[in-house]
Amino acid sequence: MSLTLHHLNRSRSERLIWLMEELGVDYDLVRHKRDPQVNLAPAALGDIHPMGKAPLLVHDGQVIAESGAIALYLLEHFDPEYKLHPAPKSANRAAFFEWLHGAEGAVFLPFLMNTYIAATGLEDSLLSQYMAGERAKALSAIEARLNASPWFAGDEFSAADIMMGFQLEAAEERGGLPEGSPVHGWLERVRARDGHKRMRAVTAED
Numbered sequence: 001m002s003l004t005l006h007h008l009n010r011s012r013s014e015r016l017i018w019l020m021e022e023l024g025v026d027y028d029l030v031r032h033k034r035d036p037q038v039n040l041a042p043a044a045l046g047d048i049h050p051m052g053k054a055p056l057l058v059h060d061g062q063v064i065a066e067s068g069a070i071a072l073y074l075l076e077h078f079d080p081e082y083k084l085h086p087a088p089k090s091a092n093r094a095a096f097f098e099w100l101h102g103a104e105g106a107v108f109l110p111f112l113m114n115t116y117i118a119a120t121g122l123e124d125s126l127l128s129q130y131m132a133g134e135r136a137k138a139l140s141a142i143e144a145r146l147n148a149s150p151w152f153a154g155d156e157f158s159a160a161d162i163m164m165g166f167q168l169e170a171a172e173e174r175g176g177l178p179e180g181s182p183v184h185g186w187l188e189r190v191r192a193r194d195g196h197k198r199m200r201a202v203t204a205e206d
């Protein structure tokens, strides 16, 4: 069995490192560096998959792109006891799907757009105003969820928390989390996990 993760420095691919560390699977890590001028991925990633983005997983020769797809693929292969995801048709399955996919969907977009808005000097634009409203909505949905349960899929930590981690750590770093937000407590719980610590040891070299 061969399992390789292509990781881009300072990127969403850290979520898959974290998931594999939590699962305890053996994997090879190939590190790629962003172009310092334009911040984009190197051409080497485009040689593996036409989108040329990270993360990319290669399992016994099969290439898989998209963080959410990779996470579900890894769970299917390496989490037969459902330690990091609720079992099919169990009560927390719907919430698990919602947050696992929301992390790359409606929840993520307004946070991501903030980066592009700042990079292109559009802070005073209508787009920026619109995205600020969307970000407030996303944050309020996140906070409602974390006020109702300790983890995104309910009482148990799951891969949905891992998928949400990247954007919430980035939001905290940019001062985007209000004082008293339940996200602060969630971040503390996340950072207490050995899997998260091991992921940070790997990404420290980024």
Ligand SMILES: N[C@@H](CCC(=O)N[C@@H](CS)C(=O)NCC(=O)O)C(=O)O
Pocket: 008, 010, 011, 012, 013, 039, 040, 041, 042, 052, 053, 054, 055, 065, 066, 067, 068, 104
């Ligand atoms: N929805 C994709 C997004 C992939 C993506 O945009 N990755 C970024 C890293 S955060 C990337 O490779 N950026 C460099 C580039 O686009 O050249 C996923 O979740 O895997």
